[in-house]
Amino acid sequence: MSSSPTQVHDGTRSQSAGDPLLVVKDLKVHFPTSDGVVKAVDGLSYTVERGKTLGIVGESGSGKSVSSSAIMGLFHGSSAQLSGQILLDGTDVLTLSEKEMRALRGRDVAMIFQDPLSALHPYYTVGAQIIEAYRVHQDVKKSVARRRAIELLDRVGIPQPDRRVDDYPHQFSGGMRQRAMIAMGLVNDPSMLIADEPTTALDVTVQAQILDLLQDLQREFNSAVIIITHDLGVVAEMTDDTLVMYGGRAVEYGKTSEILTHPEMPYTWGLLSSVPEVTGDTSAKLIPIPGNPPSLLNPPSGCHFHPRCAHRDKVPGDLCVTTTPELVPGGRDPHHLKRCHLADPEDIYLQEVLPEIAPDLVDEIAAPEQTGAPGVHGTTGTTEQGGRA
Amino acid sequence: MFAYTIRRVITGILLLVVMSVVTFYLFYASSTTPERYACGPKCTAAQLETTKKSLGYDEPTYVQWGKFAKGVAVGRTFPDDPELRKAAPQLVQECPAPCLGFSTGYSAPVRSLIQDKLPVSFSLAIAAFVLWMVGGVALGITAALFKGRLLDRAIVGLSLVAFAFPTFFIGLLLLKFVSIRWGLIKLPAYTPLTENPWLWATGMILPAITLAVVYMAGYIRITRAFVLETMSEDYIRTARAKGLNQRTVIGKHTLRAVLTPLVTLSGLDLAGLLGGAIITEQVFNFNGVGKLSVTAIQRFDLPLIVGIVLLVATIVIVANIIVDLLYAVIDPRVRLG
Structure with a gap:
């Protein structure tokens, strides 16, 4: 695994790799419970540059997913207490209102969740869910969004995307669901992509395909990527930097x-x-x-x-x-x-x-x-x- | 889906046959003399014997059931005994298929009796259903969104209080204060919807509220639980991560998933109510199927009892089939077959 930056530009982004896109400073996420305060993340700092990949490793409950949910602003309106700074392209997302955060979510920073069977809505078609993700941030007609969804499904390697776009998640295989999840994450060309254990629920050959795909897409879109995993093989293959977490701390x-x-x-x-x-x-x-x-x-x-x-x-x-x-x-x-x-x-x-x-x-x-x-x-x-x- | 429906309908019909047999045998298991009620209080022994014979109660239960079944299938002529028909041709009555028999208590065909009362019960059930679904689901969602806060506790607490009150108590309370003491609404009475929609609504509102309050309490709690459970699902987190606003996340993604269990439950509850709300009809003196069934049982009116049992059973079976078909429409993962 070489650490040389993977600077393959597609021309759509003016920024080059190297400038920090995400800076997390002394992030704390505490959950008050009736038994006391759960310090899920306690003073975490890291930096991710454009075009680079950070791997966050740790066992269950070490705070790796919680810290990423904080970047997505998913704790808005919950009882969680957050402090520190999360600078996304210079903006501290912790100071944003829910409305401002919503505009960023899915557009500038997107998340690929583990276990796509439960992370995709069972009652809506895959296409409808991707179209929805696109139209939240882009003022386009449904037909345009649909073309975009098909294009992305094709890009992530779904065969016959123009037909499969109308399938429900349960009609997809595990690997295809994760591909669809990735397509949904990438639909707005986010500059920051967080993949939360993207391969945990998949068998090993599919795992490798998904990781290859993520790597290709990262080069293509020059996005910064955080991969949350407990698989050191994934870390070795995919990441430039590694952050090992234990008990809510790096x-x-x-x-x-x-x-x-x-x-x-x-x-x-x-x-x-x-x-x-x-x-x-x-x-x-x-x-x-x-x-x-x-x-x-x-x-x-x-x-x-x-x-x-x-x-x-x-x-x-x-x-x-x-x-x-x-x-x-x-x-x-x-x-x-x-x-x-x-x-x-x-x-x-x-x-x-x-x-x-x-x-x-x-x-x-x-x-x-x-x-x-x-x-x-x-x-x-x-x-x-x-x-x- | 068509084959599935046909199969369900056939099973349903078989179930109805079984239920009618069970009703006949249960009726006689209570060692009653139904002819006594048909004959009246000043009945002589000879009259009693004639009544028994003319009503067919002298025959074995399975023969009685056979005649009943024949009536449903092809119609019947009363009385069954050809000699009696010859003796008093002016009393002979034709009962075309599907004939549910002849009520001994009301001296009228069971089918027309039920047909008369059914609009009352249907009106009441549907009005109450609309009220409790709208109120229950709205309050349940509100409680879920304010989980743990004062509003949530107030809604859940009050629903528990409402649930604890017996139906007749709520009914009498509304009747006494809203209608009699304050005179806000005139005394509830049934007016057919086709005759005067306004009178229908005002006459129906208190009984409908009474009935709705009891069901609403349950639906608030159920909806709240389903909404909270769904909101912790991964796909709701995905929806939020897309940047959707709270209204879309709740109104679209959450409610869509909550719909499935609510349709199942409410379909069966509504079906149960369509067959008559016994207590509410009594309290407000509504002549619905509920009241009819109480009278039928008090008078040992076997044909009427069987008719009502089959009516309620049919409604429940049909509702079950509809709910299952709806289930396949709502949830794409469900495949019928």
Whole structure:
């Protein structure tokens, strides 16, 4: 996975890749409940540039979907308490009124949801739903919108789009539904596209097709993309930057190639350890992360990950329990941020973690930076995910 | 869909046959002497015997049922006994198909009795239905949109209070205050719609409200629950993510999905009411099917009871078929067959 920007212009957009389209600063999303405040997202910051893809990784309940719903302004009118800034092309969406936000939603920033069977309305045809999405923002006749819907269905690879446009979601296969969902997301040429686990409900071959499609479309439209996933294969294949979330906070953030080869946070190590490797030794162990995701109502003190961390003993005193580590650059790269007290995570990773999960990669990664992309272990393409179920 | 409908109609007819048999046997299971009520209080033993014979109550139940079934299919002539017909030709009555028999209590054909009362019950049921559907659905949606807030609690609380009151209490309350004490509306009475729509409406409004209040309470709660459930569906989030306004999200995407269960429930409730609202008709002294059925049972009027049972059953069966067909129209995923 090279990190060079995929700058293929279609001429429709004047902006080039490079300027930040989305800047999230210290975003907090708190839900007051009768049991206390649930801190679903607690101080999250990241940046996505045009034409670039950010992968947000984490387990269920880590706040990845909630933070994206906040960008869509979907918490308007709910009891959620939001603070911080979400700058979309310079506009802070948190300060917008519901009406102003509605004008952005679906036009400038669109979302592709997981499980398209439940995310598409069962009582309306696929075409009607795409046409509706188009006509909310464009003042066009129904026939024009219909042509646009057919054109997009064709673009995302639905066969016979002029006929399938009148089908209901239940008449589509899972992969086709996700394609239709993507067509709906792209119908207004959004500059920002958020894909919330776009391939979770699909089988592996279809997953690969959908990811390819997303990549092609991103190049074509030069949009910024956020992919929310717990699949590191997707991250490796698709993203330029990676943000690892744990318990509502970012715990590691940097270039994808950096993070997958030189992770500096034990939780990220855990994620990498639990990915099976197709080309690897079949007797090698898959090492799950022990314990359960933290409670967001009563998160652990200090580092949220400390109750599950195998390397706590390497931190002097009980720093992990008492003090929350800051998200700061690690030793290798000023843009590679990690939230961990470990003084020399690189050494521990190379000497203790890597030999355990991918012995054949130790030399390759430990050696000085080579030309070309290093073989990211365990992430040899999505089509092979789950090859050793 | 056509084949499906035909199949449902045939099953429905079979069900009606079974129901008529059950009604006949249940009637006699209560060891009654229906001829006593037909004969009157000063009936001699000889008269009683003649009455019994002339009404056909002396024959085995299955023979009686057979004659009834024949009447429905091809018509009948009363009395059944040819000797009695010969003895008193002036009393012979023809009853063309579909003949539901001859009411012993009213001395009139059951079919014409029911036909007379049916417009009253239909008017009442449909007026109440419109009121409770409009009120129930509107208040239910309102409660859902204000979930947890004062308005929601007020609506849900009041609907519970209304639900707790018996129908006759609400009816008498309205009658006493609105009509008698305050004189806002004249005493309710039935006027055919075709005769005078204004009188029809004013005469119908209090009984319709009475009936609607009880049903509305349930529909408020059901609608509120369905709306809340639907609003948490993923496709509603998708609709909002498209940038649709709240009115479209609720009015189009949410209500469309809520329609299915509401059609099912309301169709069956309406069907039940079309067969007569017994208590409401009594309270307001409306001569509908409800009141007719009470009289029929009090007088052990077997033909009338069977006629009303079959009427109500037919309405419910037809309503069921219509609801199922509508279901396929509303929900594209439903395929009948």
